[in-house]
Amino acid sequence: MDTNETFTLVPPLRLEGYGVRLRAWADDDLADLVALYDDPEMARWTPVASPFGPDAARAYLAGAREGQAEGRKVQLAITTDGVLPRGEVLLFRSGSDERDLELAYGVGSAHRGQGLAGRAVRLAAEYAVREIRPRRVVLCIDADNAASEAVARSCAFELTDEPPVRRVTRGREVALRTWRLRA
Secondary structure (H helix, E strand, C coil): CCCCCCCCCCCCCEEEECCEEEEECCHHHHHHHHHHHCCHHHHHHCCCCCCCCHHHHHHHHHHHHHHHHCCCEEEEEEECCCCCCCEEEEEEECCCCCCCEEEEEEECHHHCCCCHHHHHHHHHHHHHHHHHCCCCEEEEEECCCHHHHHHHHHCCEEECCCCCEEEEECCEEEEEEEEEECC
């Protein structure tokens, strides 16, 4: 991977592979977004509002579009058919080092256990390496989140020895371990 000082994220129209299709969120997805994120497990591991209702979904989409317009992040719905959102994968500049691209993901409770997160992360990571060429592609995962760590391992990420990344989520500090995509 190149060692770009900075990069701008330009969203792909659609990414397809590994039996998933990643696409931009649409206004018609609000109810599906609520169904995905108004979930105790999503609240436990992600920084989204909880409870997550229609107002939170509208604000979330507005923030996603603003971040995309500014070239800071891209948020894509995970689908298998190009229509029904089953989760989300995010690509954004790392807060720890802007030369790094961080991925984050979540899959709705009704769609877990199908390998969607791993397939979406693999597809997004390959896109990032090929098109964006950051210094590194990283995941930041809570050490207690065994499911996400399993996704990281299955997608060729390895745990680094870097100090934990500290973030504040809904008023509480979390410590996240950094995983990097193997070269």
